[in-house]
Structure formats: structure tokens, C-alpha cells
Amino acid sequence: SSVSKLHRTGYHFQPRRNWINDPNGPMYYNGVYHLFYQYNPKGAVWGNIVWGHAVSKDLINWKELEPALYPSKPFDKYGCWSGSATVLPGKGPIILYTGVIDKQSTEVQLYAIPENKSDPFLTKWIKPDAFNPIVVADHTMNASVFRDPTTAWWSKDGHWRMLIGGKRNNRGMAYLYRSKDFVKWIQAKHPIHSAPSTGMWECPDFYPVSLKGTNGLDLSMVGNNVKHVLKNSFDVTRFEYYTVGTYLKNKDKYIPDNTSEDGWGGLRYDYGNFYASKSFFDPSKNRRILWAWANESDSKEDDVKKGWAGIQSIPRTVWLDSGGRQLVQWPVQELNSLREKQVKISNQKLTKGHHIEVKGITAAQADVEVTFSFSSLNKAEPFDSRWVNPQDLCALKGSKVQGGLGPFGLLALASEKLEEFTPIFFRIFKAPHKHVVLMCSDARSSSLKRELYKPSFAGFVDVDLANNKKLSLRCLIDHSVVESFGAGGKTNILSRVYPTLAVKKKAHLFVFNNGTERITVENLKAWSMKSARRT
């Protein structure tokens, strides 16, 4: 039906129909990228979970295969939940995943191997009975919050190690396990890390990042110029947090740096709709790639009507910022192969209250890169130290609230007369010793439809404007997706929106400024995006 098609994505991954959630076991093997995902083969709501499977040569165009893992054994009778893939040198890939064994949601950890390693798409997977389940919760643990094994890493002491997410009382836990042969696993005495009052840690991810340059590192890589990242998905709020820190190998401990707040209030990959993420190392291009699930923001009833729910983010290359305090992300370069018609704007002045249309592209399916500049910071409004939560601040100071330096940015998925639009913008404040940059993607004005979740997503951007009075923004617009990268990927926000007027050819794109300081659109490039091939 037409409702089902209006908001379907052109180039963000989604299967032909039905529900999806977490990305699972992403990997590169024998020249092929594999993406598995939590999938309900029977409908557009969560349930009957199997591992959907798609393969690609370029991370953009995907071929959907039959599910790779589905309940077939007593140990995964009630669901094949999230997990990861590890490519063992010389031996091929192994999947570690969580099986649900009963209606009480008792969770065990399982492994699966390809039936035929030389099948180019690894379509069939087997779950050997001999050692499965490979890990069960011991009597001190809560087996219904014990899941999502990570990719394993190998250490010179001859052991593989991996993490499993969990909770003790209300403490989030990343349990650590060791194995010599990948099938017999022993729990380490202590979790690699835990934090009080954070609730269940779902989908942990743990990996090294280089202190120099943007290259990714294989998991087993440890050395001097390396830090580690630990990310957890907090079941309670459905937000993810990560820290940058040190992995003390001898002690099997991970210690976050004192520049990384640990727990609520910590760093986030994305300040929007981005959950259960997972990264993998791509040896063919020496990069680490990050995927996440972006849930719908419409109602369950809408999803049933559409016949589908859930998409994957654009795969993002991820690396450590040169300051060493945070990560930076950028859409994989392969995405550029979908760029079609291009339009440009340069050196365009924007005085207060002005918006200018970016014409000539398919604004409902586009890629936009823009750099804004301004000549002074003097008009930045005073920052109130009580504004600790950027999302609240964005709700208070939305795009329509006039400011000093900002708000300025883009109006995406806008109807001609602006009855609907999703503004993605910056607003700059002056605190006693620094400037505070707010980046906002405000869904409140995104749709005339009422029964939608329309949050004013926002994050702060850690940039030094004193020497460089510029801010850049990239937006991937895809019918019901606005995926934004601020300041070269330092602060990112994925939002799901469902315009009723600003659809297909009736969608428009504008640049705007609503602050008294004049803003210059130094350089804007926007492209119509082709749809990804889906077979």
C-alpha cells in the first residue's frame, strides 16, 4: 500500500518487510560483508526473533538471504538473540549469540559455524551439539539479564576473551570469559568493567583505537599507541554510552580515562535514535565500522499497517579524535557511489530570519554537506550552567526561538510553506571560560501527524571556535531518516520522522539563520541520492 512506501528508506538498510532490531555479527569474510540482524519473519512487531542475513560487496547495496540462525534446538527455542562474529585466522568465522531457552527468558550463550566455509555467502550455519551452550549463568547471576556476547579477541597468553552483558542488582556488568579453544569458556573472577545504578548493559562492544590517525585496529591489537573503547547499551533508557580508556591486560581490567564520564551523562555515539550498536574491523580497508539499529518513532499500529519496522544506520567509520577524548564517525566512503545530481551554494550570506531553498535535488533522498562561518563570537548568548541536558536545552531554544549566534543550519524534509520541517542546527553560547556549542535535530515540527514520538534530540559539540569560526554539518536525508554529523562527525544525531506533506517530490531543503549574527554559507554541496540496490 502507499502508506507502507511513503516512508521507506532509499539507501538505509532495511529488509523487504517485517520487524528488525539490533545489527548482529557484522564481518568481512572472503571479500564479502555480512550483516545479520534481529528479525521477526512473521510480522512488523518484535517477536519470533531469528538472525536475518544480508550480504554486500560495498556495505551499501545488499542482497537479502534466508535467515542464518533460527530456533532449531532446545537451547534457542525461544529466540536467537544478539551476538557477534569472530573471524579466526586460518579457521574462518564463528558466531557467538544468545539463545533463549524458556518463557522466563533464561539466556544462554551459543556458538554457530558455517556449514560450508567456501560457500561465498555463508548461507547455512550449524550449532554443534557437543559444546553448546558454551556459557550459562552461574547461581550468583541473573540468567534473564545475561546476553549479547562480543567479538572475541586473542591474547598472547594463548586465550580468547569475550564479554557478555548483564546486571547485578542495579549495577551494569560486562562479564569477561576466557577460552583456549573457543568452545570451553571460563568466567574471569571479575567483570572487565561495571558501573553502579546503570541497569542492564546490553550489547557491550569493546575494541582498541589508534592514538594516531584514523585507521581501525583488529581486536587482538594491543600496543603502545592504543586506547580502548567500551560501549554499552543501557536497557533502562535505550541510550548508549561509551568511554575511552585503558585495558590493563595483566589484570583483565578496563579503566575509563578521567576525561570520559562513566555511566549516565557519558559520551554517546549518537544523541538520537541509535541503539544496540556493534562495530567490526574491516581488514580490506583498515577501518573500524559501526552499525546501529534505528527504531521507528511511529506507533505499533502504524508499523503493522506499513508492514515493516526498524532500519539500520548508515555504516560509519569510527576512530579516535586527535584530542584523544572522544570518537569521530563518518559515513563509509562507499556511500558516495549513490550520489547523483549535485547542486552547490557558496559564500551565501544569511541574515536573521532568512531561509534559502537548496533547489534542484531530490530533497527527500539526499546527502548534504555544508560549512557555515561567522566573523565574531560576540553575539553568543550567555550559557546558564543549569543547562546540563542538551535535549532539554534544544526543547527550550528550538529553531524558531531567535538567538544571538544561531540557531542556524538546515531545514530538512520541509513542506513548501513550512508546515512541516526537521531543523538540524547549531546555537552557540558563552560560558565563563569557553563557548558551548549546541547541535540540535528537532523533530517537534517534523510532521503534522500527532501520534508520533517527536523528540528535540541534541548534543553538545566539543570544538574550539576561537581560532576557527566555522561549523560543518552533513545530513543524510532518506524519507523517514535524518542522520546528521556535526563538526566532521564529533556529534551525531539520527532521527526518525514521518512528514505528511513533505514527502517524495514535495519535500524541500533550506538553509536558515535565526540569530542576529550574520552567518555565511561558505560552501554547500547537496546531492540527489540513488536508491541502493536491494535484491
Ligand code: DQQ
Ligand atoms: N535486543 C536483543 C537482545 C538485546 C536487545 C533481543 C537490545 O539480545 O539485549 O532482540 O536491543
